[in-house]
Amino acid sequence: MKPANKPKYLRELVRRAACHAVLASGCVVMVFPFYWMLVTSLKGQSEAQMLPPMLWPVKPQWVNFAEVFKAVPMARYLMNSLGIAVVVTAATIVTSAMAAHAFARIQFPGRELAFGLFLATMMIPFEVILIPDFILVHRLGWYNTYAALIVPWCASVFAIFLLRQSFMTIPTELHEASLLDGCSHLRYLWSVALPLATPSLITVGIVSFLGSWNSLLWPLVVTDTPELRPVQVGLAYFTTEAGTKYHLAAAAATVSILPIVALYLAAQRHFVEGIARTGLKS
């Protein structure tokens, strides 16, 4: 028995080692940019511009982080980004869940056409609608207000699409049984569809949150004052037309991605599941 098992055991070991080596190299590729950002954030300006680049700072400059907070109202920017992203995410989930349910389960004339039109809007680049959107926001009296930063982003076609696909994977029998039992559409959505679509909901949440967190041009266009501006404006601060202070830009970037990393780590499993499910049919 033993001699027969040994080659099998060895083969398994080699297979696993190879598998882990491939995974580990992928991991290095993914992690290295973050490592590089962190290391650069701890260098001095000359050191950050050095060639060949140093993989570790000679003397970690923790003062860079203090400088970032001194140079720009980073705490304010972070709070703005957080507040805006949370409200936008919550509102997007509410609006897209209701629209997705209508498109998935309610029969009404022109449903497919309406859904097609919704999807078609995804093909219009943001640059094209920037000026009309700006004019609308201005006429509503929202220029330089939180409303301009939040309201236009409270509905998302991508989120509607993602949730609709997810709702369509729920057996229609569940919907019919719920209606027979006297459920309203909202009750079915709340008590049956949403709990079953949690991974997709979380995906929608993360995508909305990230989109909001990363936006720069729109906040610059519709606001004037630093009190209303988000964290990306803080990142842009360390780049001038003459060059970039890489060490401070990296420090600001490190601060700005912390909430995103935390969010991703917390919801990682659901994120992957949610994306994987969108292609499934019952």
Next chain:
Amino acid sequence: MGGHTRVIRKYGALLAALMVAAGGCSSKNGGAGSGAGRLKIVFWHTQTDDNARALAELVRRYNATNRLGVTVEALYQGNYDDIFRKTMAAVQGGKLPDIAVAYESMVAEYMRAGVVLPLDDLVNGPNGLSKQDLKDIEPAFLATNRFPQFGNKLLSFPFTKSVLVMYSNLDALRAAGFSQPPKTWSEFWRAARAVTKRDPSGGPGVRGLIISANASTIDGWFYSNGGRLLTPDRKRVLFNEPPCVEVFSGIRSLVDAGAAYLTQERDYQMEFGAGRGVLFCGSSTQRNYFREAVAGKFRWAISNIPQRDPKHPITVLYGANLAIFRSNPQRQAAAWDFVKWLSQKEQTAFWAIRSSYMPIRRSVANMPEMLEAWKKDPQGKQAFDVIRYAVPEPNVRGWQDVRTYLEEALQAVVSGTDSAKGALDKAAEKANQALASKA
């Protein structure tokens, strides 16, 4: 299910509070700080970091001292692309500021929309500039703000100006037998080859010229080799003529000899600082970043770009300007007062010292504070000495597209996908179409 509801309940209150806070925290223009009876004017700019702090200090001083009772509110609006898009949105949707920072190509677009206030009447008016002032301001800085396609009017005023210069690693040049930076094109080609050293162990070695595909640099090179960019009527380009082709051919030869290489983004600063490249042509504004990259490892200097005729040197100007938008006479007068104040000697010197832009007046060269600053920044003085040879780049509508074609042509020549003449002919054809479509 139960957990689901609990989570929603738990965070629901928090979300509601945030939404209320967000809705209630709106801020309107013209709030605190404007003071009763003061006229507030809005100034959109692109400055960040040290420059933003210097600008904020200038604005503070103006607000504290001006006699018109004007309060300037300086607002950062992103980089030049961002500010252009925002201004174009505001042209159509309202909310234009009183003053905005703009490149000449942007000013031309704003003027086409009819929102720019020509400055000639203000410059020559009772609160205008004296003859002495106008003599003191570098002529090229004013010339670049005159737009032939709009009746040669002065549509903007110089603000963040710099000049195309050559950065040289003096130690590397000296080691190759050159006691100073090359002044002529023939010296330049020789020096770039002479300093080039291959690393036998396969390392990057040292190469003569670091190239960045930048249209302003290309424009300057063409001018300084006796080339022309446009016909006198500014309707067609001329950069596929021999003097310009010669420059690109020279660069191709350097690349073939392993003596020149193309860099992306602003990598040239690091390459120069690491001593891997010896010569670089670019904006004088970048010198502080070069200084940080060099970090005292070798001696370096700024000088004019190489010339065909060193007796009549030439280079090009860089940088943005201030445009005033049409509003009412009172606001326009206030905006001009601020622009004029910024151009005065003290403010010019302060701005030049604290930012890395060039002072727009000649007389600041004798001010004690400027001389003191140049002791720490000798390359600043070297760049200042080049300004007198600087000429504006074309500011016709459509030139923004032409810039892209020129940069693509240089990339094609460096990468060897096209010959110098072929690449410039193609660029010229596209450029002529662009100029015709926007004429």
